[in-house]
Amino acid sequence: xxxxxxxxxxxxxxxxxxxxxxxxxxxxxxxxxxxxxxxxxxxxxxxxxxxxxxxxxxxxxxxxxxxxxxxxxxxxxxxxxxxxxxxxxxxxxxxxxxxxxxxxxxxxxxxxxxxxxxxxxxxxxxxxxxxxxxxxx
Amino acid sequence: xxxxxxxxxxxxxxxxxxxxxxxxxxxxxxxxxxxxxxxxxxxxxxxxxxxxxxxxxxxxxxxxxxxxxxxxxxxxxxxxxxxxxxxxxxxxxxxxxxxxxxxxxxxxxxxxxxxxxxxxxxxxxxxxxxxxxxxxx
DNA sequence: CTAGTTGCAAAGAGTTTGCATGGCG
DNA sequence: CGCCATGCAAACTCTTTGCAACTAG
Numbered sequence: 001x002x003x004x005x006x007x008x009x010x011x012x013x014x015x016x017x018x019x020x021x022x023x024x025x026x027x028x029x030x031x032x033x034x035x036x037x038x039x040x041x042x043x044x045x046x047x048x049x050x051x052x053x054x055x056x057x058x059x060x061x062x063x064x065x066x067x068x069x070x071x072x073x074x075x076x077x078x079x080x081x082x083x084x085x086x087x088x089x090x091x092x093x094x095x096x097x098x099x100x101x102x103x104x105x106x107x108x109x110x111x112x113x114x115x116x117x118x119x120x121x122x123x124x125x126x127x128x129x130x131x132x133x134x135x136x137x
Numbered sequence: 138x139x140x141x142x143x144x145x146x147x148x149x150x151x152x153x154x155x156x157x158x159x160x161x162x163x164x165x166x167x168x169x170x171x172x173x174x175x176x177x178x179x180x181x182x183x184x185x186x187x188x189x190x191x192x193x194x195x196x197x198x199x200x201x202x203x204x205x206x207x208x209x210x211x212x213x214x215x216x217x218x219x220x221x222x223x224x225x226x227x228x229x230x231x232x233x234x235x236x237x238x239x240x241x242x243x244x245x246x247x248x249x250x251x252x253x254x255x256x257x258x259x260x261x262x263x264x265x266x267x268x269x270x271x272x273x274x
Numbered sequence: 275c276t277a278g279t280t281g282c283a284a285a286g287a288g289t290t291t292g293c294a295t296g297g298c299g
Numbered sequence: 300c301g302c303c304a305t306g307c308a309a310a311c312t313c314t315t316t317g318c319a320a321c322t323a324g
Contacts, residue, residue: 004278004323026314039281044314046279058197060204062188062255065289067197067204067313083249098246102239109235111263112220118259126248141298141303163289176306181289183304202314204288 003049008038012046016056016071021082021091023059023068057118062086078117087128091120140186145175149183153193153208158219158228160196160205194255209254219257224265228257 011033024032030043047069050056059068070091072078080093081102094102099116106112148170161169167180184206187193196205207228209219217230218239231239236253243249 002278002324006279006323008280037280041282041315042280048315058202060195060197062191062194065195065204067202083243083247083251085249086252086255092247092249094243094247094249098242101242101246105235105238105242106220106231106258106260109238110220110229110231111266112222112229112231112258112260113262113266114220114258114260115223118223119257121243121249121251121258122255123243123249123251125250129248129250139299139303143297143304145305174305178290178307179305185290202287 008036008042009046011036011038012043013050016050020071021093023061023070023091025066025068029069054117059120072117081114081116082120083125084120084122085125085128086122087124090125092125094121145173145179146183148173148175149180150187153187157208158230160198160207160228162203162205166206191254196257216253218251218253220262221257221259222262222265223259224261227262229262231258 012029015029015033026040026043026047029047030038030040033043047056050071051058051069055071057070057072059070060066061068072082079096079099081099083092083094084090085092103114103116106114149166152166152170163177163180163184166184167175167177170180184193187208188195188206192208194207194209196207197203198205216233216236218236220229220231221227222229240251240253243251
């Protein structure tokens with residue numbers, strides 16, 4: 001099946017590209033794009049096709065029953081493992097060296113070939129960790 | 138708020154315990170427990186409270202728009218990183234040594250404190266990797 | 275011109291909630 | 300007994316789908 005390049009698909013791609021690594025719901029994306037003339041259904045349909053291409057992932061958050069989408073299509077993003085802080089919600093890129101190291105370690109010790117683009121490590125980032133330490137009397 | 142120990146909550150806990158690391162939808166769980174006398178709403182309510190306690194996580198799969206729940210409450214499970222194969226869907230436990238190693242590596246190189254129980258590395262397991270190699274002419 | 279895409283509205287699926295009843299402590 | 304939990308059904312929210320109109324190639 002051929003894929004046409006429509007105005008709507010382009011708005012969506014542009015938007016996702018400029019918000020890479022952010023987690024957004026379909027409704028939020030549609031709202032942000034209101035004015036660009038793209039309907040909610042088109043957002044869903046295009047997200048689904050991007051997901052099939054592996055450029056977008058679905059994410060869930062503990063306690064929050066919504067589904068978020070995250071764009072990781074840029075080459076730059078696909079080469080890193082993502083570190084997601086559960087305190088501040090930000091996502092960081094693991095540096096290339098560490099990523100390679102982990103990749104090799106897991107492959108050697110576990111015989112498991114990890115998928116960088118789709119792996120997200122949850123935890124607490126340095127800043128929040130510090131904040132946590134100091135606030136705890 | 139106090140928590141009562143009811144027959145339904147017990148059935149659910151027992152079921153989850155004996156299916157740790159499996160990914161199941163609320164409907165599947167309710168279906169498996171039909172006969173135990175637990176309603177779908179009770180399943181949802183109890184899963185939500187288990188999620189708040191951090192014993193259960195919500196999972197999404199690429200291409201599949203359902204939400205799956207995974208029990209990882211057992212101590213044993215919380216100490217490992219989980220490796221999930223996107224081919225066969227199975228989840229494996231990373232051995233303790235490698236888990237510690239990764240944990241330290243990420244902490245030192247990235248200043249990030251990972252959360253073992255909530256981290257799932259996606260990829261392809263050894264068996265599926267082999268199968269893939271041979272099938273590809 | 276043909277086939278993929280869009281918007282809208284309706285249909286569906288999954289999840290949550292209100293309320294009366296039942297059960298734990 | 301008091302309060303939390305359960306069932307059932309209604310209410311909702313989010314997502315998908317049907318269809319006619321539209322547009323890229």
